[in-house]
Amino acid sequence: APTADVSSANNASVSETVQGLIDSAMAGSYGYDITRDLTTEIGARMAGTEAEARAREWTVEKFKEIGLQNVRIEPFTVPGWERGVETAEVVSPFPQTLFITALGGSVATPEEGITADVVYFPTFEDLESAPEGGLDGKIVFISGRMEKAPDGAGYGPANRKRRSGATEAGKRGAAAVVIRSVGTDSHRFPHTGQMRYAPDVEPIPIGALSGPDADQLERMLKNQEEVELKLVLTPKSVGDLPSGNVIGEIVGTERPDEIVLISGHLDSWDLGTGAIDDGAGIGISAGAAQVILEAGLKPKRTIRVVAFGAEEIGLKGGFAYVEAHKDELANHVLATESDFGAGLVYEVQSGVTEGEGVLKAMASAMSIPFAEGKTTNGGPDIGPMANEGVPTMRFQQDGTDYFDLHHTPDDTFDKIDPKEMAQNVAAFATMAWMASEAETDFRADK
Amino acid sequence: APTADVSSANNASVSETVQGLIDSAMAGSYGYDITRDLTTEIGARMAGTEAEARAREWTVEKFKEIGLQNVRIEPFTVPGWERGVETAEVVSPFPQTLFITALGGSVATPEEGITADVVYFPTFEDLESAPEGGLDGKIVFISGRMEKAPDGAGYGPANRKRRSGATEAGKRGAAAVVIRSVGTDSHRFPHTGQMRYAPDVEPIPIGALSGPDADQLERMLKNQEEVELKLVLTPKSVGDLPSGNVIGEIVGTERPDEIVLISGHLDSWDLGTGAIDDGAGIGISAGAAQVILEAGLKPKRTIRVVAFGAEEIGLKGGFAYVEAHKDELANHVLATESDFGAGLVYEVQSGVTEGEGVLKAMASAMSIPFAEGKTTNGGPDIGPMANEGVPTMRFQQDGTDYFDLHHTPDDTFDKIDPKEMAQNVAAFATMAWMASEAETDFRADK
Ligand SMILES: [Zn+2]
Ligand SMILES: [Zn+2]
Numbered sequence A, B: 001a002p003t004a005d006v007s008s009a010n011n012a013s014v015s016e017t018v019q020g021l022i023d024s025a026m027a028g029s030y031g032y033d034i035t036r037d038l039t040t041e042i043g044a045r046m047a048g049t050e051a052e053a054r055a056r057e058w059t060v061e062k063f064k065e066i067g068l069q070n071v072r073i074e075p076f077t078v079p080g081w082e083r084g085v086e087t088a089e090v091v092s093p094f095p096q097t098l099f100i101t102a103l104g105g106s107v108a109t110p111e112e113g114i115t116a117d118v119v120y121f122p123t124f125e126d127l128e129s130a131p132e133g134g135l136d137g138k139i140v141f142i143s144g145r146m147e148k149a150p151d152g153a154g155y156g157p158a159n160r161k162r163r164s165g166a167t168e169a170g171k172r173g174a175a176a177v178v179i180r181s182v183g184t185d186s187h188r189f190p191h192t193g194q195m196r197y198a199p200d201v202e203p204i205p206i207g208a209l210s211g212p213d214a215d216q217l218e219r220m221l222k223n224q225e226e227v228e229l230k231l232v233l234t235p236k237s238v239g240d241l242p243s244g245n246v247i248g249e250i251v252g253t254e255r256p257d258e259i260v261l262i263s264g265h266l267d268s269w270d271l272g273t274g275a276i277d278d279g280a281g282i283g284i285s286a287g288a289a290q291v292i293l294e295a296g297l298k299p300k301r302t303i304r305v306v307a308f309g310a311e312e313i314g315l316k317g318g319f320a321y322v323e324a325h326k327d328e329l330a331n332h333v334l335a336t337e338s339d340f341g342a343g344l345v346y347e348v349q350s351g352v353t354e355g356e357g358v359l360k361a362m363a364s365a366m367s368i369p370f371a372e373g374k375t376t377n378g379g380p381d382i383g384p385m386a387n388e389g390v391p392t393m394r395f396q397q398d399g400t401d402y403f404d405l406h407h408t409p410d411d412t413f414d415k416i417d418p419k420e421m422a423q424n425v426a427a428f429a430t431m432a433w434m435a436s437e438a439e440t441d442f443r444a445d446k
C-alpha cells in the first residue's frame, strides 16, 4: 500500500494527526466561508484595480483573523487595462445585437466602431493556413469548439485563437477579430481572457462572442455571401498600476526557513466575482492553513500561504514572487496552487523526483489516486518557481464544468459545492502538514 | 381505450391519415427549421418595434412559402416602451456592480439614478403585510424563490412581485424596487417581463436582479445594518406603435367558415432572440400546418394559423383578434396556442364539454395521456376568445426548465431539442386535422 512508502519519522502519529485534519476539514466549511466572504465583500478583483487593492487589504485581515503570522503584502506594478464600451451589431442581412466582450489587452476600435464584412474561419488552424494578405479591412470570425474534459485538456488547443487570433488575422490585413468564446457552455456569456500581440504585427481589436451568438453568426454565414458587422470595443491601457502578493505563514518550529507553499490567486477578471477563478483557490489554501491552526498543530517547516496578484494578465504575481524570493527558493520544499475551481480532487500529480512516497502516503490518506508518472508545474503561479527548481505537486480537480463559467459574468459563488470544496481543503491541509513533517526535501538536485 | 370514443365518421381512414401525419412530423424538422430561421433572421422581436414589423413580413413570406392561403396581417397599435441604461451598484459597504434589467413598463429613475438604503423583504407577501408608509425614499428589495415544476406552477405565485411589487412598495413611500428575478436558474441573467401600476399609486421604477446578484445582496444584508444601492434605469414610454397578428389558412373543403385555430406569439422580449418564448410556438403551429399541406390533405374545416403580436405586453394580439373576429367567433370550433417552449408534451388538457372523445382519440394516437377534468384557457392569447365561448384545448409541454431561460438574453435557439419539438409539431398537426374532420363542434352552448 502507498502508506508503506511514507518517509515520516513517526508513521503512526502522523496518521492519527492527518485523520484529524481530514475529519475537521470535511466537517467544516473553512475554505467555503472564506471564498463566500471574499466574493461577496469585494466581488470582481481585476489586476491593478482599486478592487484588487481592497482585496489585498481584505486578505491581510483574513489571514490575521485565522491566525497566520508574518502577514504582509509584497507589492509590484502591472500594466493597467480597462474595459470600455463593447457592442457588436449585425448590420446586414439580419440586423440584430450579438453579445461580445473584449479580450484582455485588446486595443480599441475607433469610437464609431469598425463596420466591415465578416470572413469566416471554422478554426484557428484554418486562419493560420490561409495565405498572407487577402483579409484587408475585414472582420475575421474564428469559430471552433472546445471539448469538455475533467482535466481541461481542451483549453490549450481552444485557447490558441484567443492568444494569437489578432496576430494571425492582423498579419493578413484584417481590421478586427471576433472569436467564438473559449468555453464549454451554451449560455449567452462571452468569455474574456488575456490575449497577446506579436511585436512585429500591427495590433487590431479582438473580442469574444458568446457560444449562442457564435452559433447565430455561423448560421447567417452559412447561407449568405456577405454578413456585415459593426464592432465597437473601446478598452484602454491605463499605464502602470499597483498589484501585489499577500503572504501569511505558520512558522515552522524546527526548520522555519524551509517552506511548504500553498496558494491561489487573488485577482479575477472584471466580469464575474471570481469564485471558481480563483476565489476558490484563496479559500482552499487559506482554509487548509486554518484547519491546521485550529487543530493546534505546530509544523516543523513553515507553511506559507500565498494569495498571488495579477495572475490573469500574465502570472505577474508568480514572477514577482520569484524575483522577491530568489534567495530562498532553494529552501522551498514543495509548492502548489489551486486554480481550477473547487471540484472534487480525483488525482494527485507530482513533479517531484525525491520523496514521492510522502505524496503517495498523503494521497492514500485522502483516498485519492496517485497519478504515476504524471508531472506538473504545480499551477500557473508556481510555474515560474518550478522553472527555478522548486519541487511541485498538484491536486487535479474535476474541471469538467469549469470552462462553462471561466472568465464570464457567471463565475459567482453559487457555483461552488461546499462538500466538494471541503475535500479540497482537507487535501491541502493534509499535504501541507505531511510535507512540513517529512524528512525529505523533495529535491533530487541537492 | 380512448380511440373507442372517436366521433369521426370514418375511424379507420382517420387513423391511417393521422399515423401518416405523425410519422412525417416525427421524421422531419418542420417547426424546428421555422423557429431557427425566425430567431436567426429576425432575432429579438419586441412588441411595437421595427424588428417585430420585420418579423410580421418574414412570417407572411414563410406562411406563403409553406402553402398557406389568405395570408394577411391584421394591424393594431400598442403602447411603445424602450429599454435605456440599466445599472445597479452597491455603494456601500461592499462597492460592486449587480446585474439588473428594467421590468417592462417601468418608469425611469432620474438620469443620475436613485441612491438609497435598501430595505429587504424576503417575500412579496412580507411587503404586502408591512404597514403603510415607513419606506420613504428607500429602495425596496423583494426576494423569494420560484419553485421548478413541469407545468410552471411556481410562476403565478413568484410573479406577484413582478406584477405588483412597484405598487405595493410605492404605496409605502419607496423610491424604487428591485426584485429577485422570476426564474428558476442560477445564472447571471436578470429576467424581464411586464409589470403594472395601480392607477391610484405614484409609479416608481422597478428592476429585476439575476439570481446570483439577488443572492449577493441577501448575503450583504444578512450581516449589515445598511446597504446603500445606486440604481439607474432609464427606460421610456414612446407612444403608440404598430403591431399586428399574422394569419394564414388551409381553407376547408366542406365547412370553410368553421375554424380550427392553432397559434403562437410572434413578439418576444428584447433581451434574447425569443426561441422558447415564443419562436417555438410559431414553429410548432406553422410547422403543423406544413405537415398537413405536404401530406396533400384537404381538411373539411379551415385550419387557421395565427402568429399573435404583442403578447408580452398584455395579450394585445389576443384581444385584437377577438375585436377583429367577433362576428365569426361562434364559428371557431377549437383553438390552442403553444407558448411554453418546445419540451415534450406529457398531457392533453381540454376546456371542451362536447366532443371530448375526439381529443381523447387524438391523445391516444399521439400516446399522450388525456388529463381528465383539467380545464384550460388554451394559452395566453386564446384566453380572450375563450372568454367569448370559443372551445379550447392545450398540449401541456414539459416546462421544468422553461423558467431558467424565460425573458432572459439566454432564450436562444440552441436551447430547443429537435426531437422534442417534432413531437409537438406532430401533436398540433394531429389535433388540427382531427378537429377539422370531427362531426362535433365542441360546443355545449348550441
Ligand atoms: Zn485562474
Ligand atoms: Zn483565469
Ligand SMILES: [Zn+2]
Pocket (backbone or CB within 6 Å): B265, B277, B278, B311, B339
Ligand atoms: Zn410567451
Ligand SMILES: [Zn+2]
Pocket (backbone or CB within 6 Å): B277, B312, B407
Ligand atoms: Zn413571455
